[in-house]
Amino acid sequence: MDSPKRTTIYDVAREAGVAASTVSRALRNPRRVNAATREHVLQVAERMGYRPSPLATALQSGRTATVAMLVPDITNPHFFGTIKGAERRASAARITFILSHTEESADSERTQIEHLARSVDGFVLASSRLPDESLWELAEEHNLALVNREVKGLPSAVVDSRVGSRQIVEHLASLGHRSLVYLSGPHRSWPAGERWRGLVDGARGLDMKVTRLGPFPPRVVGGGAAADAALVTGATAVVAHNDLLAIGVLRRLSERGVAVPDQVSVVGYDDIFGADFCVPALTTLAGPQDEAGRSAVELLLENRSRSTARTPDRRVMLPSHLVIRDSTGPAAR
Amino acid sequence: MDSPKRTTIYDVAREAGVAASTVSRALRNPRRVNAATREHVLQVAERMGYRPSPLATALQSGRTATVAMLVPDITNPHFFGTIKGAERRASAARITFILSHTEESADSERTQIEHLARSVDGFVLASSRLPDESLWELAEEHNLALVNREVKGLPSAVVDSRVGSRQIVEHLASLGHRSLVYLSGPHRSWPAGERWRGLVDGARGLDMKVTRLGPFPPRVVGGGAAADAALVTGATAVVAHNDLLAIGVLRRLSERGVAVPDQVSVVGYDDIFGADFCVPALTTLAGPQDEAGRSAVELLLENRSRSTARTPDRRVMLPSHLVIRDSTGPAAR
DNA sequence: GTGAAAGCGCTAACAG
DNA sequence: CTGTTAGCGCTTTCAC
Numbered sequence: 001m002d003s004p005k006r007t008t009i010y011d012v013a014r015e016a017g018v019a020a021s022t023v024s025r026a027l028r029n030p031r032r033v034n035a036a037t038r039e040h041v042l043q044v045a046e047r048m049g050y051r052p053s054p055l056a057t058a059l060q061s062g063r064t065a066t067v068a069m070l071v072p073d074i075t076n077p078h079f080f081g082t083i084k085g086a087e088r089r090a091s092a093a094r095i096t097f098i099l100s101h102t103e104e105s106a107d108s109e110r111t112q113i114e115h116l117a118r119s120v121d122g123f124v125l126a127s128s129r130l131p132d133e134s135l136w137e138l139a140e141e142h143n144l145a146l147v148n149r150e151v152k153g154l155p156s157a158v159v160d161s162r163v164g165s166r167q168i169v170e171h172l173a174s175l176g177h178r179s180l181v182y183l184s185g186p187h188r189s190w191p192a193g194e195r196w197r198g199l200v201d202g203a204r205g206l207d208m209k210v211t212r213l214g215p216f217p218p219r220v221v222g223g224g225a226a227a228d229a230a231l232v233t234g235a236t237a238v239v240a241h242n243d244l245l246a247i248g249v250l251r252r253l254s255e256r257g258v259a260v261p262d263q264v265s266v267v268g269y270d271d272i273f274g275a276d277f278c279v280p281a282l283t284t285l286a287g288p289q290d291e292a293g294r295s296a297v298e299l300l301l302e303n304r305s306r307s308t309a310r311t312p313d314r315r316v317m318l319p320s321h322l323v324i325r326d327s328t329g330p331a332a333r
Numbered sequence: 334m335d336s337p338k339r340t341t342i343y344d345v346a347r348e349a350g351v352a353a354s355t356v357s358r359a360l361r362n363p364r365r366v367n368a369a370t371r372e373h374v375l376q377v378a379e380r381m382g383y384r385p386s387p388l389a390t391a392l393q394s395g396r397t398a399t400v401a402m403l404v405p406d407i408t409n410p411h412f413f414g415t416i417k418g419a420e421r422r423a424s425a426a427r428i429t430f431i432l433s434h435t436e437e438s439a440d441s442e443r444t445q446i447e448h449l450a451r452s453v454d455g456f457v458l459a460s461s462r463l464p465d466e467s468l469w470e471l472a473e474e475h476n477l478a479l480v481n482r483e484v485k486g487l488p489s490a491v492v493d494s495r496v497g498s499r500q501i502v503e504h505l506a507s508l509g510h511r512s513l514v515y516l517s518g519p520h521r522s523w524p525a526g527e528r529w530r531g532l533v534d535g536a537r538g539l540d541m542k543v544t545r546l547g548p549f550p551p552r553v554v555g556g557g558a559a560a561d562a563a564l565v566t567g568a569t570a571v572v573a574h575n576d577l578l579a580i581g582v583l584r585r586l587s588e589r590g591v592a593v594p595d596q597v598s599v600v601g602y603d604d605i606f607g608a609d610f611c612v613p614a615l616t617t618l619a620g621p622q623d624e625a626g627r628s629a630v631e632l633l634l635e636n637r638s639r640s641t642a643r644t645p646d647r648r649v650m651l652p653s654h655l656v657i658r659d660s661t662g663p664a665a666r
Numbered sequence: 667g668t669g670a671a672a673g674c675g676c677t678a679a680c681a682g
Numbered sequence: 683c684t685g686t687t688a689g690c691g692c693t694t695t696c697a698c
Contacts, residue, residue, distance in 0.1 A: 006451070008675055019685045024677060034683060053451045055397070056675035059388045059690050074417050077410070077606055084407050087434060096452065099432040101420060118339070118386045119429065247610060273410055274607035277580060341691055352669045357693060367667055389691035392674050 007048045016044040027052065054096075058119075067300055068098040068116050069124040069293075070109055076219070077272045078242060078289070082126050082147055085293030093301060095121075104186075106130050113138060122300035124293070125149070129188065143303055145296040149190045150315065155303065157295035157316040159287030161191055161269060164320035165198025168239055168267050168285060171322055173206045176331035177237040177265065183226040183249070184214030185241030192241055195269065199239065211235065216245060223248015227256070236264060236331045243268035243275045243284055250278060250327065261329030271323055280326035287320035340381045349377040360385065387429075391452075400633055401431035401449050402457040402626075403442055409552070410605045411575060411622070415459050415480055418626030426634060428454075437519075439463050446471060455633035457626070458482070462521065476636055478629040482523045483648065488636065490628035490649040492620030494524055494602060497653035498531025501572060501600050501618060504655060506539045509664035510570040510598065516559040516582065517547030518574030525574055528602065532572065544568065549578060556581015560589070569597060569664045576601035576608045576617055583611060583660065594662030604656055613659035620653035 009023040016023065018041060025033045026041040033041075058064040069086050071079045083099065090097040098120060102109040106129040113123060122143030128135065132151050138144060139154055146156035172180055182199055185192040196212055203210045213229045216222040218241050227249040230238045240246035246268030253260055260266055260280055268275065271286030295316040302314070342356040349356065351374060358366045359374040366374075391397040402419050404412045416432065423430040431453060435442040439462040446456055455476030461468065465484050471477060472487055479489035505513055515532055518525040529545055536543045546562045549555040551574050560582040563571045573579035579601030586593055593599055593613055601608065604619030628649040635647070 006675090010675080020675090021677075021686080022684055025684085028677085032683080037683080051447065051451065053392070053675050055388055055392045055451060056690090057677075059386070059392050059692090060675080060677045062690085064388070074420055075413070077413075080408070080410075080413065083432075087407055087432065091433065096449065097432060099416075099420065099430060100424065114384065116429065118384065118388060251610070274610065277584070277607065277611045279610070279612050339691090343691080353691090354670080354693080355668055358668085361693080365667080370667080386691050389674090390693080392676090393691080393693045395674085 006053070007050050008053075009050070012041065012045045012048055012050050015048060016041050063304075064096075064119055064121050065094065066096040066098060066120045067122050067124060067297060068100060068112075068120045069126060070100050070102050070112055070128075071126045072102050072104045072109075072129055074099070074101040076244070077274070078218075078244070078270050079126060080273070081289030082293035082296075085290030085295075086124055086147075086297050087293075088290075089294040089297040093297075095297070095301070102129065104129060106134070110134065110138070113142060117142060121304050124296040124300065126293070126296075127189070127191070131188075143300055145299040145303075147292050147296045153313050155296075155299040155314045157292040157299065157318065159289060159292050159318045160320045161285060161287070162194045162198035162201070164269075164285040164287070164322065165195050165239075166202035167322045169199055169202030169206060169208055169210075171283075171324065171328065172237045172239075172265065172267070173208050175265065175329060178207065178331065179209035179211070179233075179235045180237040180239055181211045181213055181230045181233050181235040183216055183230060183238060183240045183245060184212055185216070185218045185245070187215045189215075189218075189241075191269075195239075195241065209235075214241070216241065218242050219244050220248040220251070223250070224252045227252035231256070231258065231264075237267070237328070238264060239267045241269065243270045243272045243282060246282055246284070246327075247274070247278050250280070250282070254279075260327055263332050265328040265331070267328060275323075276325065283325045283328040284323055285320050286323045288318050291318050292316075339386070340383050341386075342383070345374065345378045345381055345383050348381060349374050396637075397429075397452055397454050398427065399429040399431060399453045400455050400457060400630060401433060401445075401453045402459060403433050403435050403445055403461070404459045405435050405437045405442075405462055407432070407434040409577070410607070411551075411577070411603050412459060413606070414622030415626035418623030418628075419457055419480075419630045420626075421623075422627040422630040426630075428630070428634070435462065437462060439467070443467065443471070446475060450475060454637050457629040457633065459626070459629075460522070460524070464521075476633055478632040478636070480625050480629045486646045488629075488632040488647045490625040490632065490651065492622060492625050492651045493653045494618060494620070495527045495531035495534070497602075497618040497620070497655065498528050498572075499535035500655045502532055502535030502539060502541055502543075504616075504657065504661065505570045505598060505600070506541050508598065508662060511540065511664065512542035512544070512566075512568045513570040513572055514544045514546055514563045514566050514568040516549055516563060516571060516573045516578060517545055518549070518551045518578070520548045522548075522551075522574075524602075528572075528574070542568075547574070549574065551575050552577050553581040553584070556583070557585045560585035564589070564591065564597075570600070570661070571597060572600045574602065576603045576605045576615060579615055579617070579660075580607070580611050583613070583615070587612075593660055596665050598661040598664070600661060608656075609658065616658045616661040617656055618653050619656045621651050624651050625649075 601617040
């Protein structure tokens with residue numbers, strides 16, 4: 001594929017009549033070399049079609065100009081926004097972007113990090129499945145930035161879902177609901193805890209009864225069991241861990257002939273693609289997921305420049321907002 | 334981040350009382366070294382927590398164990414399946430997966446390839462925007478595999494949409510439709526050409542009139558203009574370039590009070606997430622996009638092993654199938 | 667079967 | 683400001 005020997009700085013150096021190091025400097029540290037020499041070297045390099053070898057650069061300098069993003073499930077539309085934001089930010093900084101999925105497994109996550117460690121400058125961990133302790137430990141050795149997860153001492157970018165959950169409760173309360181059930185996501189999911197706490201906080205003083213069910217798989221297929229479980233509680237409002245689950249719930253309710261929102265109101269989280277055109281269109285807590293991805297990469301880049309010095313943990317909190325559509329309405333009766 | 338000097342094969346060699354080259358061999362070419370020595374080396378390496386440096390390996394050997402996938406628009410759900418399939422296949426082969434987007438620009442695509450050339454073993458180009466000539470040229474220097482694009486002499490994996498388009502025509506004809514309009518995708522889109530040809534072929538001998546409109550942006554927002562354009566033709570059936578556009582069309586038709594499928598039938602391509610729960614649920618040509626991504630990576634890997642020898646171009650054609658839902662019905666009148 | 671040694675392409679002191 | 687000189691960590695002849 002690449003037989004015709006790539007041209008190296010040595011080729012350029014010879015052709016330009018200077019030392020290899022001068023070529024290197026002309027290319028990287030424009031100011032440390034005579035303007036005329038520099039111009040000449042650049043022209044020769046250009047003419048010879050010189051392309052630097054990122055590998056050699058990285059091996060020598062330790063900087064790879066690459067970041068890796070690990071997501072639990074590459075299939076989940078929830079992550080698309082985050083991935084997009086991260087990828088965009090990276091490529092804007094001319095940073096190579098590696099995407100990898102961990103299959104919802106903490107072990108796999110750790111292995112991937114170990115595996116990629118030498119090839120990247122840092123990791124964006126989206127909805128990491130690793131326990132806090134593991135993250136602290138990994139952070140000793142690696143440059144990490146978390147998305148939708150907060151851990152003391154580590155940089156993170158999260159879309160608020162606590163304050164947002166309060167808004168959900170207020171919205172439902174104002175519609176006359178007196179009780180809601182939260183259909184919980186994965187057991188160790190950090191956002192699940194946040195959401196639950198937000199709902200509980202919001203309910204306090206509003207004469208709203210909140211119940212937690214689950215965990216349910218945060219996918220459309222999880223909606224069947226979740227909906228059935230919710231119905232038996234008699235609650236008039238259902239808050240699902242995410243839109244995928246909410247859509248599954250809508251589907252199941254429709255099968256069972258339960259009218260939404262007339263009999264039951266349904267709320268989701270994330271405002272994923274499709275949330276606006278499912279039936280009824282889903283009321284959901286929307287947030288700038290792409291911003292979160294963007295910020296995480298940014299935190300990584302910041303951290304990189306601060307050399308070895310331990311940076312005070314930067315936490316970015318992005319605001320969410322409730323998008324009210326057709327799946328919520330006045331409480332039944 | 335990584336201050337405590339990584340252990341290298343030299344450390345292991347010293348500790349094990351052998352030469353570095355022996356360590357290297359023990360790790361890569363198990364058979365070229367005495368079983369006992371090998372065992373010993375492996376244990377020492379393990380004990381010392383040795384991790385090979387992919388960079389150094391790549392620099393020396395020329396193989397990076399990495400592939401890059403370029404997609405025009407990382408935001409488009411159409412690509413999610415392809416990305417997923419490719420990522421999965423790569424990680425199964427312990428190949429690092431780089432994802433990059435080209436913003437629908439041929440120039441950007443070329444630049445990215447140039448940029449990543451030294452860091453990867455090959456490229457998966459999904460729906461490449463580059464003209465055939467450019468691809469041939471690039472293939473001289475790089476290991477390429479195409480997804481949803483066929484170019485003579487280059488390996489590719491495509492989901493059939495030509496035969497599938499015939500099925501669409503037959504389906505519509507059997508419902509009594511006598512004319513359809515194709516809402517075309519981007520001007521230089523290869524699948525757009527395939528689909529159009531498939532529709533024309535299918536219409537021949539079926540007393541079906543086909544019209545092509547567009548190009549339209551293959552996104553939901555494109556649906557407004559597309560739907561309006563389609564309506565003025567008086568056609569009773571609309572075939573949209575992809576599901577995104579089709580969903581946009583559904584939305585516009587609903588706004589205008591045009592009943593689907595009673596007044597107009599609508600068909601899409603891809604069966605993306607959401608196609609089953611929009612209203613009415615979309616009839617669409619589904620295909621194994623993830624398989625296409627998977628196959629493309631596979632082609633890359635095959636090609637890599639065949640050393641320099643030019644491999645006869647392998648083309649993988651994946652079958653599509655028509656998923657009939659609620660957006661198509663008997664022709665009006 | 668194993669060791670010595672020469673790089674892969676680049677950067678970073680260190681002199682001059 | 684520029685050239686010389688070591689490597690970065692690994693693989694790969696080439697001898698022994």
